[in-house]
Amino acid sequence: METTRRIALVTGGSRGIGKACAEALARDGFEIILTYVSKPEGAAEVVAGIEAAGGKARAVKLDVGDRPAVAEFFKTLKDEPLHVLVNNAGITKDGLLIRMKDEDFDHVLDVNLKGAFTCLREAAKIMAKRRGGRIINISSIVGQMGNPGQANYVAAKAGLIGMTKTAARELGSRAVTVNAVAPGFIETDMTRDLPADIKEAMAKSIPLGRFGSSVDVAAAVSFLASDAAAYVTGQVLAVNGGMYM
Numbered sequence: 001m002e003t004t005r006r007i008a009l010v011t012g013g014s015r016g017i018g019k020a021c022a023e024a025l026a027r028d029g030f031e032i033i034l035t036y037v038s039k040p041e042g043a044a045e046v047v048a049g050i051e052a053a054g055g056k057a058r059a060v061k062l063d064v065g066d067r068p069a070v071a072e073f074f075k076t077l078k079d080e081p082l083h084v085l086v087n088n089a090g091i092t093k094d095g096l097l098i099r100m101k102d103e104d105f106d107h108v109l110d111v112n113l114k115g116a117f118t119c120l121r122e123a124a125k126i127m128a129k130r131r132g133g134r135i136i137n138i139s140s141i142v143g144q145m146g147n148p149g150q151a152n153y154v155a156a157k158a159g160l161i162g163m164t165k166t167a168a169r170e171l172g173s174r175a176v177t178v179n180a181v182a183p184g185f186i187e188t189d190m191t192r193d194l195p196a197d198i199k200e201a202m203a204k205s206i207p208l209g210r211f212g213s214s215v216d217v218a219a220a221v222s223f224l225a226s227d228a229a230a231y232v233t234g235q236v237l238a239v240n241g242g243m244y245m
């Protein structure tokens with residue numbers, strides 16, 4: 001358990017991987033701020049669950065693609081003990097690249113990469129001043145290996161890995177670590193609607209023989225956010241069942 005008051009901010013904490021991260025970090029003793037964009041009821045449920053377990057949490061509506069709103073939000077945190085940022089908010093708008101619309105490419109980049117950049121930059125200012133912090137960017141296995149139909153999403157997730165390595169080099173002198181987690185195929189709303197035959201084929205290609213769970217990803221995030229990971233920075237921690245090494 002952390003002993004002093006420390007805040008962990010999880011973007012897109014209303015469901016899926018972000019929800020599991022918020023819950024795990026609350027168990028680790030962090031005060032949680034989770035953001036959502038379209039599902040206030042999901043966010044409220046996560047907050048209630050954390051509080052029922054004895055933790056502290058609040059939810060904030062914030063579209064990470066809305067730069068002025070993100071800047072305003074971080075102003076409210078400037079004197080707070082922000083210790084962890086989990087850049088988790090993400091969307092998909094899939095399609096083969098020769099048919100991909102400009103707006104679908106831009107929207108995915110706006111949320112998944114530019115949104116993460118804005119949050120990282122604003123959090124880094126606070127953490128650098130406090131001389132410590134943990135930034136964890138949720139990338140993806142497809143950012144490492146590519147994936148047909150996801151040129152926009154893969155570009156964003158690969159971009160996050162490059163941004164992670166650069167930020168780690170820039171912020172190391174302030175004891176701020178920056179790492180990425182690259183989940184494989186995880187059971188969430190994002191993957192729920194994949195056709196059954198595709199899911200079955202995917203599961204067969206995973207050495208551990210199954211999709212991962214949000215809790216599997218949250219365990220990696222919990223480690224990277226902990227004091228035990230103080231000397232780990234600029235890394236990409238794969239949580240993919242052995243699918244891609």
Ligand code: NAP
Pocket residue numbers: 011012013014015016017018035036037038039040042062063064065087088089090091111138139140141182183184185186187188189190191
């Ligand atoms: P999910 O179940 O679809 O949840 C997405 C979360 O992001 C929700 O909390 C959603 O909020 C939030 N969100 C969406 N657009 C947003 C925006 N513009 N601003 C702020 N928040 C926004 O997704 P997931 O599967 O848990 O994925 C979480 C992260 O892991 C994503 O970055 C995803 O790319 C990555 N990932 C997922 C998998 C997988 O297999 N599932 C694999 C690798 C990486 P609302 O609930 O309010 O809509």
